[in-house]
């Protein structure tokens with residue numbers, strides 16, 4: 089699914105008005121109807137306090153007020169006055185409402201007019217939407233803080249007021265909504281961790297914007313959805329043999345972190361590679377053979393960590409390196425040797441990335457189309473700090489293009505930057521996965537897909553989606569608190585079945 093900017097959404101509204109055709113006021117009525125249906129169905133209250141600005145977001149608020157009143161609800165409207173007049177559609181809805189004397193309408197012109205509200209009402213925030221063009225200050229900011237001081241649930245229309253769609257709002261006054269009813273498509277602002285306190289649960293209101301616009305308009309960012317994954321998926325052929333699905337090598341583990349090697353290797357096996365081998369420290373040999381009997385093992389010459397390749401790396405279809413390897417000097421040298429020798433893309437995670445970040449000259453050795461899977465800290469070690477999440481996304485995108493690598497920046501809504509400039513946000517996964525070992529599982533899964541012949545771009549997008557889906561199924565079965573990384577592996581099979 090394409091992720092459009094506020095400006096593109098404005099163009100999409102205009103395109104719909106021209107090409108459907110439909111009047112702007114009718115489109116607002118459609119939006120207000122969708123919101124009102126949701127509100128009536130999902131809230132049990134009888135009383136609603138609606139705060140409106142004087143743009144089209146406020147126009148939505150006025151139309152919702154009228155529709156809720158028609159549904160026999162008690163409605164009170166507060167209008168934040170501004171020096172400029174209302175938008176055309178705001179004014180039209182204001183005139184309609186004016187004739188319904190049963191709906192009280194109050195103006196807020198100064199702090200003295202900030203209202204007290206009945207404790208059983210639901211607050212509807214229609215102050216500002218996608219038209220926000222600067223941070224809120226003055227009376228608007230004070231009103232936002234005033235609304236946030238109430239304990240009643242707040243339903244934001246389109247955007248929580250004060251939140252920018254496509255840029256950081258860090259430190260700004262913003263409505264803290266329990267629910268956001270947003271029009272047609274999700275917004276970038278709802279995908280980043282720094283905004284988590286503001287939008288609550290996001291619900292998409294389908295207002296039938298014209299499909300012609302989204303089909304022909306390119307977008308830089310996308311949300312990975314099941315239809316994209318189904319288009320990537322290659323079913324296994326009936327007469328296939330193990331040679332058709334590649335030979336994956338996992339280079340992982342050191343004493344005390346053999347579990348990382350076990351998790352990556354098992355996840356790699358469970359994701360469909362034809363053959364899986366694990367290069368582990370010598371002492372880990374019995375452990376890996378017990379925990380993953382289907383995998384072959386290359387025990388290192390060294391007991392406790394990895395130091396030497398006794399194989400040709402290009403003989404493998406894919407190699408994933410990093411989970412639990414530590415940062416011993418000899419392991420660093422081995423990583424350098426691998427980076428210099430291999431002619432194929434790699435999967436690099438965890439300590440492989442920490443070694444690269446800490447050792448001068450390693451970063452530029454990363455082979456083209458390699459997939460790196462840093463969590464935010466590993467990302468900062470590699471590429472430096474950023475002031476906010478939006479800059480982090482831009483930095484991931486530009487580094488991916490500059491270095492011709494795929495960067496999966498892990499977290500809730502993992503962001504995957506492709507070297508052609510496109511970016512994919514993943515929406516599967518849950519906070520039950522915020523535990524040691526989950527990332528090791530992801531490395532094994534992506535390495536497995538790469539071995540099977542999926543392109544590096546496909547392997548990253550597909551692997552991250554499947555990993556999150558397996559995590560969601562694990563959470564459903566075991567609960568977010570109790571699920572562990574091994575449970576994600578146990579649910580990879582069911583995740584495949586759900587595609």
Ligand SMILES: NC(=O)C1=CN([C@@H]2O[C@H](COP(=O)(O)OP(=O)(O)OC[C@H]3O[C@@H](n4cnc5c(N)ncnc54)[C@H](O)[C@@H]3O)[C@@H](O)[C@H]2O)[C@@H](O)CC1
Pocket residue numbers: 098101102112115116119141142143144145146148170172175215216217218219220221222223224225228245246247271
């Ligand atoms: N036909 C359409 O274009 C549709 C628009 N819709 C609604 O329209 C909204 C966008 O409407 P608008 O473009 O009128 O914008 P908004 O209603 O979001 O706000 C814009 C108004 O606020 C002012 N403003 C912006 N930032 C401010 C700040 N920091 N302090 C004080 N004033 C500020 C602007 O000058 C303008 O007057 C959407 O979010 C959505 O709710 C929906 O009704 C669907 C259809």
Ligand SMILES: Nc1ncnc2c1ncn2[C@@H]1O[C@H](COP(=O)(O)OP(=O)(O)O)[C@@H](O)[C@H]1O
Pocket residue numbers: 438463498499500501502516517518519520521522523524525526527528529530555
């Ligand atoms: N709150 C969350 N929502 C969704 N996915 C999450 C969440 N927390 C963690 N994850 C996922 O779990 C994995 C954690 O990886 P990482 O931080 O490298 O853990 P580790 O190195 O301990 O294995 C990532 O794929 C991440 O996207």
Ligand SMILES: [K+]
Pocket residue numbers: 145213214215216217244245246247248249
């Ligand atoms: K709003």
